[in-house]
Amino acid sequence: MSARWLVVLAVLEACVRACSAQWLPATATFYGGKDGSGTMGGACGYGNLYDAGYGINNAALSSVLFDDGASCGQCYTITCDASKSAYCKPGNAITVSATNDSGWCNPPRPHFDMSQPAWEHIGIYQGGIIPVQYQRVKCSRTGGVRFVINGCNYFELVNIQNLSGSGSVGAAWIKGTNTGWIQMSRNWGANWQSNAALVGQGLSFAITSTGGQYIQFLDVAPAWWQFGQTFTTNQNFDY
Known part of the structure; x- marks a missing residue:
């Protein structure tokens, strides 16, 4: 097979993977204050989230997503669903790490209680709670485990x-x-x-x-x- 066809197949495979990625509906709120300091600690036990490698772009997950801690450290890309709310910032998305259990909503409702700085990247403060779409994505970290x-x-x-x-x-x-x-x-x-x-x-x-x-x-x-x-x-x- 020629190099040209190998490139074409690689591009097609990448397109299939991208198109097969599924966006799922959820809702999102925020907590922890404008500097996100109130999100430190949490039900994953990471303590200082900067020292642990997670930083300010983090979220507490509802019970169905948190899965008794099995989701700790996982990454999610979240965007506000502008078709359902005027409090969205259209075209914006943010990737957050799961660091806490929100205890918000009855299962099986998926919900993200995001740090305020992360939430305000996709939503307007006055909205309070916004409809979102999310995907679980690959995590990128600095340094080792x-x-x-x-x-x-x-x-x-x-x-x-x-x-x-x-x-x-x-x-x-x-x-x-x-x-x-x-x-x-x-x-x-x-x-x-x-x-x-x-x-x-x-x-x-x-x-x-x-x-x-x-x-x-x-x-x-x-x-x-x-x-x-x-x-x-x-x-x-x-x-």
Whole structure:
């Protein structure tokens, strides 16, 4: 096959992917103040969203979207539906990261409670609540995956942050210097736990993203690690 036809096929494939992307209806409000400071923390457990890699473009998701924390870190592009509201800024879209559970609306209603700066990119302040359309999209992050280690002597609670690609954790494992791989379970939000006595051992982690990519993060924490510390890697996800 000629190079020309390969290019044509690649363009057609890209068009098919773009056209097959589905926009879904939802509603959106805002919280956290004009500087977004009130969005820090949240039900994913990320704490300071700048330190965790998410910044100001974030949103709390309604229960059906939050999925008990399984959606923590995922990215969504949102645009105001100007066909349904005069409070839209037509042609504008914003990509936000899921960092909190809004507790707003009864399931199964999809809703985004966005940081005020992100919301005002697509909506007019006086609107309060606006109809939107959204897509889940690939996340782009700066730097590698981060691990925040909390817990106690026989219990590790690890907040896993800053995933690119699908943005969220599907499965996680931990390994001490003197152990094999130990499967972790989701405790809450983006916090994953293991019931193992790993104090005094160097730690490695492995993650399968919700996109299906598996990465081992070896020798992340030295044997002298302490609870409350954050360790940053130079690896991240493509999908």
